Amino acid sequence: MIIIAKTSQDAEKIAAQLDTKDPIKPVFVHSNRVALAGVKKLPEDILKNISQDVVEIITNHHSAIKSSRDFHPEDTIITTKHSVIGGGNFVFMAGPDSIESPEHVKEMGEDVKQAGATILRGGAFKPRTSPYSFQGNGEEGLKAHRAAADALGMDMVTEILDTRDVDLVDSYTDIFQVGTRNMQNFALLKALGKKNKPVVLKRGMSATIDDLLNAAEYIAAGGNDQIILMERGIRTYDNKYTRNTLDVSAIPVLQSLTHYPVVADASHAAGVSKFVEPLALAAIAAGAQGLMTEIHDDPSHAFVDGAQALTPAQFKQLTEKANKVREAIK
Ligand SMILES: O=C[C@H](O)[C@H](O)COP(=O)(O)O
Numbered sequence: 001m002i003i004i005a006k007t008s009q010d011a012e013k014i015a016a017q018l019d020t021k022d023p024i025k026p027v028f029v030h031s032n033r034v035a036l037a038g039v040k041k042l043p044e045d046i047l048k049n050i051s052q053d054v055v056e057i058i059t060n061h062h063s064a065i066k067s068s069r070d071f072h073p074e075d076t077i078i079t080t081k082h083s084v085i086g087g088g089n090f091v092f093m094a095g096p097d098s099i100e101s102p103e104h105v106k107e108m109g110e111d112v113k114q115a116g117a118t119i120l121r122g123g124a125f126k127p128r129t130s131p132y133s134f135q136g137n138g139e140e141g142l143k144a145h146r147a148a149a150d151a152l153g154m155d156m157v158t159e160i161l162d163t164r165d166v167d168l169v170d171s172y173t174d175i176f177q178v179g180t181r182n183m184q185n186f187a188l189l190k191a192l193g194k195k196n197k198p199v200v201l202k203r204g205m206s207a208t209i210d211d212l213l214n215a216a217e218y219i220a221a222g223g224n225d226q227i228i229l230m231e232r233g234i235r236t237y238d239n240k241y242t243r244n245t246l247d248v249s250a251i252p253v254l255q256s257l258t259h260y261p262v263v264a265d266a267s268h269a270a271g272v273s274k275f276v277e278p279l280a281l282a283a284i285a286a287g288a289q290g291l292m293t294e295i296h297d298d299p300s301h302a303f304v305d306g307a308q309a310l311t312p313a314q315f316k317q318l319t320e321k322a323n324k325v326r327e328a329i330k
């Protein structure tokens with residue numbers, strides 16, 4: 001339940017009367033509306049006492065407030081140096097899974113830029129299933145990524161795994177990425193909430209839509225509302241032929257619930273390069289406002305995730321088809 005009051009003072013007054021274990025914090029919504037989230041029940045006598053201070057009581061609302069379209073009807077549009085993300089805009093983010101070398105990331109960047117990407121992706125800190133797998137090139141990778149993005153006039157997006165690295169990654173990147181495995185790392189989300197920089201928040205592989213919205217809310221609650229939500233496939237009962245199941249329905253559902261841009265990563269959803277293109281096109285047809293795609297010039301020798309990497313030529317073909325689908329659904 002969400003209670004809407006007119007002023008923070010009214011909200012504080014209401015909160016003081018509620019008998020709850022959770023601290024009820026007023027959240028400013030807009031134009032004389034202050035929300036109190038997380039109220040479980042409101043007994044009649046309390047309701048009577050506070051009725052003059054209450055503007056509206058909304059039941060059955062997911063607990064995300066700042067992320068909710070109910071309180072922020074207009075699309076959030078995020079502007080970086082080289083990209084505009086959200087609203088009616090479309091963005092291609094592409095690059096290698098991991099930063100392998102300065103030369104390689106630059107070459108891959110040239111290819112994806114030529115195909116229409118404005119954001120160069122790549123991981124310097126890799127979240128690997130096995131501790132014995134390649135973990136990324138760390139700060140050397142960040143340096144190489146930054147140099148390639150600057151040389152090409154592109155934005156840089158890279159994953160942050162650990163709260164201890166927030167300032168380090170911040171000093172290199174234009175956009176933070178929180179991966180599927182960290183979607184509910186609340187300490188990390190809170191730390192990113194204090195940054196004035198866009199965050200790509202990937203859906204946890206077993207997260208519900210409300211889980212994702214609440215994860216976004218952690219970032220927003222800290223003061224950072226430059227959030228890009230990414231559907232990247234979830235675990236389902238049949239992930240024998242694809243690595244995950246791209247939840248295409250999440251795209252329009254999220255867009256109805258939240259004002260943040262919703263983009264898709266078909267590479268991690270498919271896990272197999274031949275399924276990346278059809279899934280990416282399906283995501284665009286469903287309304288995705290951008291695509292993240294992994295590419296590699298020699299997929300069988302990629303340091304990470306070669307099986308799902310498109311070659312630069314395949315990526316170019318994907319962007320051409322993607323533009324046709326976008327045109328068709330306009
Ligand atoms: O993007 C890459 C991830 O690090 C990768 O998907 C991890 O998966 P794995 O360690 O199971 O290969």
Ligand SMILES: C=C(OP(=O)(O)O)C(=O)O
Pocket residue numbers: 097123127159178179180181202232265268
């Ligand atoms: C690790 C990545 O993706 P995910 O978190 O979706 O697995 C990635 O994009 O590099």
